[in-house]
Amino acid sequence: MKNPAIQQPQTNGLSQKSPQTQSWENIRVQHFQHPAGEGNCHYNDEHTLSISLAPRPVRLLQIQAGKTYTGLYKKGDMSITPAKTPFFARWDSDDNYLQIRLKSQFIQSVASQTLEQNPDRLELLPEFRTRNPQIEAIAIMLLTELQQESNGSTLYIDSLAKCGLF
Numbered sequence: 001m002k003n004p005a006i007q008q009p010q011t012n013g014l015s016q017k018s019p020q021t022q023s024w025e026n027i028r029v030q031h032f033q034h035p036a037g038e039g040n041c042h043y044n045d046e047h048t049l050s051i052s053l054a055p056r057p058v059r060l061l062q063i064q065a066g067k068t069y070t071g072l073y074k075k076g077d078m079s080i081t082p083a084k085t086p087f088f089a090r091w092d093s094d095d096n097y098l099q100i101r102l103k104s105q106f107i108q109s110v111a112s113q114t115l116e117q118n119p120d121r122l123e124l125l126p127e128f129r130t131r132n133p134q135i136e137a138i139a140i141m142l143l144t145e146l147q148q149e150s151n152g153s154t155l156y157i158d159s160l161a162k163c164g165l166f
Contacts, residue, residue: 022146026106029142030099038090041081046101047124048081051139053096061090062128069128076136080127098143 020031028046031053041048052058057072062079064087073079081087083104111122 020146026103027142028101029146030101031097031143031146032099033094033096034091035094036092038088040086040088042086043081043083043101045083045104047083047104047107048087049078049100049102049135049139050081051078051098051100051136052076053098053143054094055096056093058095059092060095061088063088064128065126067126067128071129073129076131077129078127078131078135079129080124082124082126085126098139100139100142 019033022029052073052075054073054075057074060069060071060073062069064079064081065085107124108120108122111117115122
C-alpha cells in the first residue's frame with residue numbers, strides 16, 4: 001500500500017521506465033529514469049539521499065525546507081532530504097538517479113552507537129548538490145545489488161549503509 005503522503009514524479013504525460021526497487025530492513029533503494037518532468041515526495045520516517053547517475057548534466061529546480069536550488073546536477077552530485085521534509089523537483093531533460101532511503105530509527109541507532117551521543121541532539125540538514133566520494137562508492141555498490149536483482153545479505157546492506165553514515 002502506498003503512503004498517501006508520497007507522490008510519484010509526474011513526467012508531462014510521457015512514458016517513464018518503472019523504477020527498480022529493493023528493500024531491506026533499514027534501507028530502500030530505487031533506481032529512476034525519467035524524461036523531463038517534475039515530482040513531489042515526502043517521507044515521514046525515512047531520510048532520503050538522491051544521487052545523480054545521468055551521463056550528461058541535468059538542469060534541476062529543487063525546493064525543500066523553504067530553500068530553493070536551481071542549477072546543473074552531474075553524475076555523482078547528491079541531495080539529502082531529512083525525514084518529514086517535503087521535496088519538490090523539476091528537471092528539463094532525461095534524468096537518471098538512485099534514491100536511497102534510510103529509516104530514521106536506523107540512523108539514530110548508528111549515531112548513538114558510533115558517536116556515543118544522544119541521537120536526539122543531532123540534526124540532519126537538507127543539502128543540495130553536494131559530493132562525497134565514499135557515499136558515491138557505496139551508492140554504486142547498492143546499485144549493483146539492485147541490478148543483480150538479488151535479495152542480498154541484510155548484514156552486507158546494513159554494513160554498506162553504516163559505512164556511509166559515519
